[in-house]
Structure formats: C-alpha cells, structure tokens
Amino acid sequence: MTRDDADILRRGLAAFAELGYQGTTVRELAKRLGVSHNYVNDRYGSKEQFWRAVVDFGIAGHVADLMASFEQTDDVDVLRAVVTRWFTLAAGTPEANRIIAEESVRDSTRLDYLAEKYTRRFWGELAPVIQRLMDSGRMPQVPLLLVFVALNGPALALTHQNMHNRLGSALPDTDEDRIRMAEQLAQLVVGGLVTSGPGRQEVPARTSPDS
Template sequence: MTPEVAGRGRGRPRSGAELDSVALLQGALEAFATHGFEGMSLRELARRLQVSHALLTARFGSKEELWRAAVEHALAQIEQGLADVGGDDGLDDLAALREGIVRFLVFAAEHPEVGRILQHEGAIDSPRIHFVFERFVAPLRALAEARLDALTAAGRIRPIAFPTLHFLITHGGGAPFTSPVEAALLGAASPGNRAAVRLHAEQVADLIVGGLTSGIA
C-alpha cells in the first residue's frame, strides 16, 4: 500500500477534498494485483483505501470502472514512453527496438502490480483484458510492427512474429518482477535496486536483439 494510503491510520474516512487521486489509484492497483478482480469488493477497497464506499461509487460508478482507471493510470506512464520511441523517425529502427525493451522492463520493475494483474486477466476472457488490449496493446503493436517490418525488409533482423516478441519481453523479461518470491530465491535483481534493474533490462534487450540479428550479414 502506498504511504499516503497506509499512513493515515484509523478514523473517519476521507472526504473528496482530502482524497489523493494518485494514492487511491495506486492503492486500488495493488489491491487488485494481490487479490484479483473477483477477490476484491468495492466496499473492501473503500475500507483499505480509507475512503467512504459512497465516495468511490460517486467517483467511479463501479468496481469495473475503478479497475480500468487504476490500470489506465499505470499503463499511461509507459504508453507515452514507448510511443515516443516507436514514433521517433530520427531513431534507428534497431536502436528503437532495444530502447523500447529497456523502457518497458524498467517500468515493469517500478509497477510489478501491473504485470500480476495482466497475468491473471490474460488467463480468462474478461472485458478487462479486452480493454487493455484495445486501449494499449493494439496501438503500440502497430508502432512496433512497423519497425520490425522495416528491419526485416532491410535484411537487418530475422523475421519474428509480434506475439513471440511480446511474450519474450513481458512474461520472460518481466518475470522477476511479477514473481518476486521466486526471483529472490534465485538471487535476481530486486525491483528497488535501480542499477540492477537497468542491467537486467539491458541484458534482456541485448539477448533479444542479438538473437534477431544473429547470422545476418
């Protein structure tokens, strides 16, 4: 739980004027990541976030809308960064691919709850995973595939299907952050160690780019 939410202590729920929207959305994100969408009621969320149930209902309308707002709040942070990389015509296509991988994995370390939520939602056919796909994945996929197609056509990389690349990065490179207990047992980089996270991200990017360019004259 974020310090703003966790540090309030017992007492009267906060009013709308006192509400820190960023802390609320982050707190909701963490709750959904821990308990899943079905395992967390709006009333329980209100109790955990120390706001009134009526306030959450008035602001978001439903648990589904709060889930969407929390996920969008987090994913918007990486969306712009990846869009900047993908849409930068002055950036070499191969360098853009590598930089996009690094940026995503640094984000995954900073927001491991996003990966946990999407792992759960990706295993069931819910309107929530369709929302994420249509709102975030599909637009970024178009940018990535344009770069990949250009690199393939120029003979600079081996052909690779976007889903293969997507899962290598998100579920492969991002695994230490979505599975922290296993990662700790393996001695993997802690999300709080920025230098180690950056090294992990760059090593994953180099392995992927190196594999795609291996044997290319």
C-alpha cells in the same frame, strides 16, 4: 487530479496487484482505501470502472515515454530503444505489470480495455519495424506474434518475485538495480533476435519423426 485522488488510485493499484481483480472485493477496497463502502460505486460507478481508473493511473503516464522510443532512424536502434524502455518500465512499475500479467490470461472486458487502449497501439507501431528487420534479413522470418511472445514474456516475468525466490535469486530491491537488470535483459533478448548484418534467416518448420 488532487492529492487525495492520487492516493486513492495508488492504494487501489496496490490492492488489485496483490489480490487480483476477482479477489479484490468492494468491501476490501473500502477498507484499504480508507473510505466508505459505497465510495467506489458513488465516485467511479463500479468496481470495474475503478479498476480502469487505477490502470490508467498506473501506466498511462508512461505511454508517452515508451512511444518516444520510436524516434530513431535505424530499425535496429528503434527495436533496442523500445525493448529497453519497455522492460525498464515493467521493472519500475511492478504493480501495474502484475495487473497486466494477471489479466493477460483471462478473457474479459478488462483485457479488452488493455488491448484497445494500450497494447494494440504500441504493437501497431512496433510490428512494421520488426517486419522490415525480417525483410532485410536482420531477424529470422517468423510469425509476428511469435516475436510479441518473445518480448512480452520477459517483461511480465520481471515481476514474478515468488518464482525468483524459489530459484534462490530475489529481484533487486532498489530502482537503480531493477533498471540495470531490465537493461541487461533487453540486451540479452534483442541480441538473440537481431543478427549482426543482412542475410535472410528462416526458422525451419518442425518436422514429424517419420519425415
């Protein structure tokens, strides 16, 4: 990849993160990229193909780092390392994280792309770790999807700057402070999921008022 290619993708990443896919027109892209109106279609084939290239540019390089977090011997250590790395990557790549958050609520071929290329691979590695922790009594017995929700929500919320502003507490400005915040969040979340020792836990099913 040339320096010019990287700059084009970096600008595209910023545009999609700010405006969303639907709000980012080809005309607006050409303006922000400093290229001709036909550049995106000529170079990438379509706006969606350019979006895929942008996503790969924004997050593909971090996948190896995240997957390397599984190289631990104890499942609790694996979970802690993976969640910490997941959250720090989310905090360190806010534009890519905003794109993921935006696409996660829409049924589209773009969400299919994210799920097939990234999410399912990652979750396929993490789910057995969580299941073993449940089976050993180190985590409550709940549906695996519920654990994904418990982990994915905080990761996406790390980029909800506007809501944080309205709560009177802006997100940190420096990379160092953002990483520290992500690490603290990971400790909080993992600490709430994992018990200090074996002992099977069951999360009671909700009962009706009449039962």
